[in-house]
Amino acid sequence: MKDRFQLLAATTLMIVTATAVTAQTAIHVGKTRGCGCCLAWMEKLSEADFAPEGENMGGALIRLKMDRGIPVDMFSCHTATVEGYTIEGHVPPADITRLLEERPDAIGLAVPGMPIGSPGMDFGDDAEAYDVFLVKSDGSTEIFSSYPAS
Numbered sequence: 001m002k003d004r005f006q007l008l009a010a011t012t013l014m015i016v017t018a019t020a021v022t023a024q025t026a027i028h029v030g031k032t033r034g035c036g037c038c039l040a041w042m043e044k045l046s047e048a049d050f051a052p053e054g055e056n057m058g059g060a061l062i063r064l065k066m067d068r069g070i071p072v073d074m075f076s077c078h079t080a081t082v083e084g085y086t087i088e089g090h091v092p093p094a095d096i097t098r099l100l101e102e103r104p105d106a107i108g109l110a111v112p113g114m115p116i117g118s119p120g121m122d123f124g125d126d127a128e129a130y131d132v133f134l135v136k137s138d139g140s141t142e143i144f145s146s147y148p149a150s
Contacts, residue, residue, distance in 0.1 A: 041120030048093030
């Protein structure tokens with residue numbers, strides 16, 4: 001009886017562990033080689049149960065942004081794709097999660113530029129105010145969420 005219980009417990013643990021591993025959402029990150037803030041953003045994604053995979057794209061990164069429909073004024077340093085959406089720049093993982101839960105008819109999310117205090121650009125206690133924009137299918141944008149300065 002004890003052996004059966006141990007076998008059941010071990011099997012249950014394996015199933016729970018396998019489920020936790022597969023529960024991570026894959027996200028492909030197009031970036032440039034040697035960009036520390038891209039790697040820092042990917043680390044934030046990992047901490048939030050995403051499974052980022054980086055690809056050094058060099059000049060092809062601009063083409064990816066354009067092909068995915070990101071407006072030029074929304075460009076940042078890296079471009080990610082997740083479940084059909086495009087994520088441009090230092091978008092907080094919580095906003096990506098919200099996007100995937102709500103599933104709006106949109107291209108994705110963007111944080112233009114590289115605001116200090118955004119995920120991957122958080123070097124100390126200071127933070128600039130910044131907005132996360134929803135990039136709609138027609139290329140227009142609206143504020144998805146806002147973050148205050150500190």
